[in-house]
Amino acid sequence: MNNKFIRTVEKYNMLQNGDSVIVALSGGADSVALLDTFNSIKEKYNLALYAVHVNHGLRGEESQRDENFCKSLCEKYGIKLFVRHENVAELAKKNKISEELCGRNVRYTVFEELSKELSAKVATAHTASDNAETLLFNITRGASLGGVSAIPPVRGYIIRPLIECTRAEIEQYCSEKNLEYVTDSTNLTDDYTRNKIRHNVIPALKEINPAFENSALRLSENAREISDYLSDMTDKAISESKCNYGYDCKVLLSNHNAIIKNAVSVLCKRCADFSAEQRHIELIIDIMKNGGAVNLTEKYSAVSKQGILRFVFSNEENQLEEIKLCKNTEFEFCGKIYRVKKDNSDKENKNSVNADFLNKNAVFRTRQSNDLFTYPRRKITKPLRKVMNEMKIPSEQREKSVVLAVDNVILWCEGVGVSAQGTAYNSDNALKIDVSFSDKDK
Numbered sequence: 372m373n374n375k376f377i378r379t380v381e382k383y384n385m386l387q388n389g390d391s392v393i394v395a396l397s398g399g400a401d402s403v404a405l406l407d408t409f410n411s412i413k414e415k416y417n418l419a420l421y422a423v424h425v426n427h428g429l430r431g432e433e434s435q436r437d438e439n440f441c442k443s444l445c446e447k448y449g450i451k452l453f454v455r456h457e458n459v460a461e462l463a464k465k466n467k468i469s470e471e472l473c474g475r476n477v478r479y480t481v482f483e484e485l486s487k488e489l490s491a492k493v494a495t496a497h498t499a500s501d502n503a504e505t506l507l508f509n510i511t512r513g514a515s516l517g518g519v520s521a522i523p524p525v526r527g528y529i530i531r532p533l534i535e536c537t538r539a540e541i542e543q544y545c546s547e548k549n550l551e552y553v554t555d556s557t558n559l560t561d562d563y564t565r566n567k568i569r570h571n572v573i574p575a576l577k578e579i580n581p582a583f584e585n586s587a588l589r590l591s592e593n594a595r596e597i598s599d600y601l602s603d604m605t606d607k608a609i610s611e612s613k614c615n616y617g618y619d620c621k622v623l624l625s626n627h628n629a630i631i632k633n634a635v636s637v638l639c640k641r642c643a644d645f646s647a648e649q650r651h652i653e654l655i656i657d658i659m660k661n662g663g664a665v666n667l668t669e670k671y672s673a674v675s676k677q678g679i680l681r682f683v684f685s686n687e688e689n690q691l692e693e694i695k696l697c698k699n700t701e702f703e704f705c706g707k708i709y710r711v712k713k714d715n716s717d718k719e720n721k722n723s724v725n726a727d728f729l730n731k732n733a734v735f736r737t738r739q740s741n742d743l744f745t746y747p748r749r750k751i752t753k754p755l756r757k758v759m760n761e762m763k764i765p766s767e768q769r770e771k772s773v774v775l776a777v778d779n780v781i782l783w784c785e786g787v788g789v790s791a792q793g794t795a796y797n798s799d800n801a802l803k804i805d806v807s808f809s810d811k812d813k
Contacts, residue, residue, distance in 0.1 A: 372544040375536050376408050385530040391419040391491035392530075395482065396445070396452070398424070398437040398553040401496035403444065404541045405533055407550055409494065410448050422452045423485055423493075425478050427459040429470060433556060440553050455481045471565075486528045497522050497531045500538035500573075503587035507568050513649070515636070516601065519594040521587075537584050605633045616768045616786075617681035620659040631656060642682035642706065643671035655680070674767060683767045691773060696733040698802070705771045707806055709735065714803035719796055721788030724775060726800035728793065733777050738769060744781045745791040755781055762787065775804070 380386050394409055396402045406422060413420050424441040426434050438454060445452035463473035482493040502522045509518030524534045533541065545552060557566075576583045608630050612622040623634060635655050639647040645667045647655070654665045658675040665673045667682075674681050691704050700711040717723060742755040759769045764786050775783040775793065782793030785806060795801035 372404065372536050372540050373408060373411070375540070376532050377412070379524065379532050379535045380530075383524045383530075385492075385525060385532060386416050386418070389417050389419075391421070391489050393421045393423050393453075393482070393485055393489065393491045393493045394450075395478070395493060395495045396422040396424050396441050397496075397555070398440045398444070399496075399555060400542055400545050400550075400552045401498055401533060401538070403550050403552040404544050405494060405496040406444070406448065406450070407548065408532070410450070419489075419491070420450050421485075421489065421491065422450050423481060424452060424454050425481050426454065426456045427470075427474050427477065428456060429459055429474070430556065437553050437555075440551075453485060457481075482529070492528050492530050494530050494532060496533055498533050498536050498538050498541060499584045499588045500569075502534060502591055503573060503584045504565055504568050506587050506591055507572060508565055511564075516594055516598045519591065520598050521591040521594075523595060535588060601629060601633055604630050605637055608634050609637065614679065616765050617679040620675060620678050620680050623680070624656075624659060635659075638680075638682065639667065639673070643667050643673070645671060676765065679765065681765065681767065683771075691735065691737045693734040693736045696729060696735065696775060696802075698729065700735070702735070704773060707808055709773060710805045710807075711802050712805070713800070715799075715801050717803075720803065722783070722804045722806075723795045723801045724783050724789055724793045724804065725795045725798045726802045727798060728775075728777065728782060729802075731777055733775055733782060735773055735775055738772055738774055738784075739779065741779045742774065742776065742781050743779055744784065744787065747789060747791045747794045747796075750791055755784060755787075758787060759784075773806075 386392070392409060394402065394406045396406055409418070409420055412418070422441070422445050424438055426438045428434055430437075442452060442454070457477045459470055459474045459477055462477065463470045466473065468476075482495075485491070486493050506519060506521040509521065512518070522531065522534060524531050544550075573583065580586060604626075608623060608626045609618065612618045612620075612634075618638065624631060626634070632652050635652045636647050639645045639651065639655070645651075647667075651665065651667065655673050655675075657663070658665055658673065659680055662675050664675070667673060672683055674683050694700060694702050696711065698711065698713060700709070702709050713726065714723065738755060738759075740756070743752055744755045744758045745752040755774070756769070759772070764772070768786070772785045772787075774781050774785070777792075780792055781790050783789045783804060789795070
């Protein structure tokens, strides 16, 4: 097992000299073997080694037994252990999700916090057996290519050096080295879907092919390579189709069908925080061709109009409470971040406003029916709705456009720019309004 561990570390470039590594320690055979192996190579890589144990509080005395075991083990190795306690049952009920999913979310939240605190990588004890179980579980739910990819060896700060070792190999390693470990009693029952796959499905498949776990690992590796390529092509297609207020349907539809489907899935996640199923993807592709709308969630819809695909908020989410203009105003609205900063570098920029309005009760808000806009050069005043109509700004975009105003006099409007009253051209001081997509909408 040691050789496989080292080969996997080198194959995926998991470690560099001087790294800090936090081992996710449950007390089970896999994580004990992981900790022992890291302890044996820490001098070779000059590692700063830590461990973390998350007590979910789900199994009463057994949970406490696991925590005590991990404390004793780390004391034996001289490794600093971080222990976190979470009431997973309560959190799962509150968030209306399964305890299994909630436990996973809690663990990875703890991992991320510690990783940032210690500037460290987090090593989890996922194995080739776990990968096979995940692959089969995803297939039963109608997996995409990403689902077949199963468990990646490296994802950001997470590394999985045991991913090419089977559970049998790890148990043999523990036996040969006389390593003690604890057993989670819930793993012995068929109460969870994953356990049914582990206890019933995989043994049947191993009767057909004893090396099934390794075969599943190769399939996942091949799927990841294809998925990475598809991801690159998808990002390119999305970038090329991006236009004002949305995505050009004609440009997006000119790609291979696999790229179109993946692009729609990616856009749903980025723009609406929505994990699209096959039926949603097909419906959105249909409206891209024929026009129309698809409801995704209570907050978001996908809308295709005049050849442009957009992800829009429902009307009740389109009202922004007034926010007073300040030197460093920053707020988020409808998936975008608005920032104000002092900037005299380009006073003629359409997003630069006169800083004198800091003391004149100017506020950010959404558009109102009686708003007026005066063009900065032509000095012609028109209702803002007419100005936006002439600029062909989509109707659903107008409803959530942010303006800077004093009463009903517009100083600046998102997508339109600065007005005659708001211009900083003849001012000594200017404020620049920057608008960018929040992380999920990038």
